[in-house]
Amino acid sequence: MSVDHATVRKIASLARIAVSDAEVEAMVPELNAILGFVEQLGEVDTSSVQPMTAVIPNTLRLREDVVSDGNIRDAVLANAPAPEHGFFGVPKVIE
Amino acid sequence: MTHITDLGVAAIRDGFRAGHFSAREVADAFNANVAAAGALNAFIVETPDHAIAAAEQADRDRAEGNLKPLSGVPIGMKDLFATKGVQTTAASHILEGFTPQYESTVSAKLWGAGAGMLGKLNLDQFAMGSSNETSYFGNVISPWRRPGDSAPLAPGGSSGGSSAAIAARLCPAATGTDTGGSIRQPAAFTGISGIKPTYGRCSRWGIVAFASSLDQAGPMANDVRDCAIMLENMAGFDPKDSTSLDLAVPNWEALLSGDLTGKKIGIPKEYRVDGMPAEIDALWEQGIQWLKDAGAEIVNVSLPHTKYALAAYYIVAPAEASSNLARYDGVRYGLRELPDGAGLQDMYAATRAAGFGAEVKRRIMIGTYVLSAGFYDAYYTQAQKVRTLIARDFDLAFQQCDLLLTPTAPSAAFALGEKSADPLAMYLNDVFTVPTSLAGLPAMSVPAGLDAQGLPLGLQIIGRALDEQGVLNAGLAIEERAGFTARAGKWW
Numbered sequence: 001m002s003v004d005h006a007t008v009r010k011i012a013s014l015a016r017i018a019v020s021d022a023e024v025e026a027m028v029p030e031l032n033a034i035l036g037f038v039e040q041l042g043e044v045d046t047s048s049v050q051p052m053t054a055v056i057p058n059t060l061r062l063r064e065d066v067v068s069d070g071n072i073r074d075a076v077l078a079n080a081p082a083p084e085h086g087f088f089g090v091p092k093v094i095e
Numbered sequence: 096m097t098h099i100t101d102l103g104v105a106a107i108r109d110g111f112r113a114g115h116f117s118a119r120e121v122a123d124a125f126n127a128n129v130a131a132a133g134a135l136n137a138f139i140v141e142t143p144d145h146a147i148a149a150a151e152q153a154d155r156d157r158a159e160g161n162l163k164p165l166s167g168v169p170i171g172m173k174d175l176f177a178t179k180g181v182q183t184t185a186a187s188h189i190l191e192g193f194t195p196q197y198e199s200t201v202s203a204k205l206w207g208a209g210a211g212m213l214g215k216l217n218l219d220q221f222a223m224g225s226s227n228e229t230s231y232f233g234n235v236i237s238p239w240r241r242p243g244d245s246a247p248l249a250p251g252g253s254s255g256g257s258s259a260a261i262a263a264r265l266c267p268a269a270t271g272t273d274t275g276g277s278i279r280q281p282a283a284f285t286g287i288s289g290i291k292p293t294y295g296r297c298s299r300w301g302i303v304a305f306a307s308s309l310d311q312a313g314p315m316a317n318d319v320r321d322c323a324i325m326l327e328n329m330a331g332f333d334p335k336d337s338t339s340l341d342l343a344v345p346n347w348e349a350l351l352s353g354d355l356t357g358k359k360i361g362i363p364k365e366y367r368v369d370g371m372p373a374e375i376d377a378l379w380e381q382g383i384q385w386l387k388d389a390g391a392e393i394v395n396v397s398l399p400h401t402k403y404a405l406a407a408y409y410i411v412a413p414a415e416a417s418s419n420l421a422r423y424d425g426v427r428y429g430l431r432e433l434p435d436g437a438g439l440q441d442m443y444a445a446t447r448a449a450g451f452g453a454e455v456k457r458r459i460m461i462g463t464y465v466l467s468a469g470f471y472d473a474y475y476t477q478a479q480k481v482r483t484l485i486a487r488d489f490d491l492a493f494q495q496c497d498l499l500l501t502p503t504a505p506s507a508a509f510a511l512g513e514k515s516a517d518p519l520a521m522y523l524n525d526v527f528t529v530p531t532s533l534a535g536l537p538a539m540s541v542p543a544g545l546d547a548q549g550l551p552l553g554l555q556i557i558g559r560a561l562d563e564q565g566v567l568n569a570g571l572a573i574e575e576r577a578g579f580t581a582r583a584g585k586w587w
């Protein structure tokens with residue numbers, strides 16, 4: 001499988017990365033080289049193989065259903081680019 | 096007299112305990128080396144005050160008879176670990192100025208053990224790279240050079256600031272992280288040691304995430320003993336990481352032994368790749384002889400799916416990265432780009448376009464594509480199935496042997512710029528380290544010799560899950576026989 005300009009634009013849109021025409025032009029062959037390289041996995045017979053879900057056998061733990069953290073609003077907001085009135089500020093989304 | 100900055104972790108710890116010097120003297124000596132090594136660009140932020148505060152505390156603790164495992168030892172911290180109150184960037188523009196309000200588990204353990212921080216070490220952006228050429232804060236320059244040639248060489252990556260700083264004696268040890276070889280390959284390129292422990296040994300909490308099923312922290316240092324000491328103070332169960340292993344931390348240092356009597360070392364034939372320099376093959380053969388001399392028996396083994404490891408890795412790692420890096424949206428922390436009149440979606444796209452470097456974008460794009468509707472099974476599910484086969488190869492090999500010996504990388508350090516134009520050529524540098532990462536196994540690189548140009552080469556030891564001790568011991572056996580004392584001549 002290979003990607004064309006339209007597909008690269010669509011991927012960039014899904015990934016929320018703005019791309020210029022020049023970047024799309026450069027990315028098409030780069031992504032195709034990588035996709036061409038990984039294509040070789042298709043030759044491996046995996047019909048009776050389960051996909052890996054954990055590298056080291058481990059069980060997901062449950063913890064007590066108790067409050068263990070909180071009341072740290074200022075710390076949470078400390079690195080926000082545009083905090084407003086104790087919230088994360090974003091551009092207006094409703095007209 | 097040996098200068099303090101020539102000493103490793105064990106020698107500093109022991110010399111400090113014996114009263115040969117104060118912790119403050121140690122911190123001052125390393126701070127001075129760091130301040131004078133700007134040409135290497137190994138640090139993104141220098142934190143001499145942190146090192147001095149820890150040293151003064153260590154001096155007070157010593158006076159009170161209250162010594163900790165790393166009292167008196169200053170270290171470097173890869174800038175992928177969140178450090179409270181100290182900028183943490185992952186070498187990216189998007190996190191420039193980000194000042195964590197919390198401390199990563201691994202760094203907190205190290206400070207709790209008495210260590211101090213000399214600074215935050217440069218790396219490939221979001222740990223994506225093998226040469227430290229993708230950092231927003233500029234390339235790290237290896238202290239090593241080819242004889243009579245001032246062309247800057249790669250310190251390896253992604254932990255290239257860590258490897259360069261240790262090789263240049265700017266710090267006696269440093270943290271690294273390894274997703275596909277990012278501890279082992281830079282260690283090999285700079286003539287130092289580094290171990291990636293079993294996946295789950297070190298908590299990932301507070302480490303900027305790249306590929307969560309592969310990321311694992313580990314130490315880098317001058318020798319095997321120093322790696323063991325560091326790892327003991329980095330590893331351990333952490334309820335805040337759901338993949339953390341709930342196991343006691345072994346006394347790796349106390350149990351170090353270069354006697355390999357009764358051990359079987361496997362030599363995987365698939366690691367003899369086309370085009371590998373003859374001197375690396377010769378060094379591998381030399382390593383086999385050293386391990387035999389240490390009492391081990393050598394057996395030939397096969398890891399038949401090795402050739403598919405890189406392809407599987409370059410699906411799995413970008414897929415996880417595309418998901419992990421979705422958090423950088425210009426809302427909660429880091430960079431925000433808000434063009435005039437832009438809405439929320441435009442802000443996301445503009446922020447991410449301005450904040451991520453080319454290699455990071457490339458991997459996010461690949462990951463987004465392989466996870467997208469209609470392609471998921473063909474790429475991601477198939478890669479995870481091949482990953483199962485790669486892990487099974489190791490399981491079968493470990494029925495015949497206890498440890499594996501391979502070269503760490505297919506070449507010595509290359510010059511900056513030599514491979515950066517071709518992403519695939521760069522990816523191939525990790526051909527020997529990626530399979531272990533996919534299987535979550537412990538592996539380390541130890542310096543074993545110099546190539547014809549006088550540049551360091553490393554050998555890699557791979558162990559069964561949780562057998563860091565076996566890996567460290569075989570590393571020690573090689574170290575004792577290799578007698579590697581070469582150092583980069585000071586030019587910076």
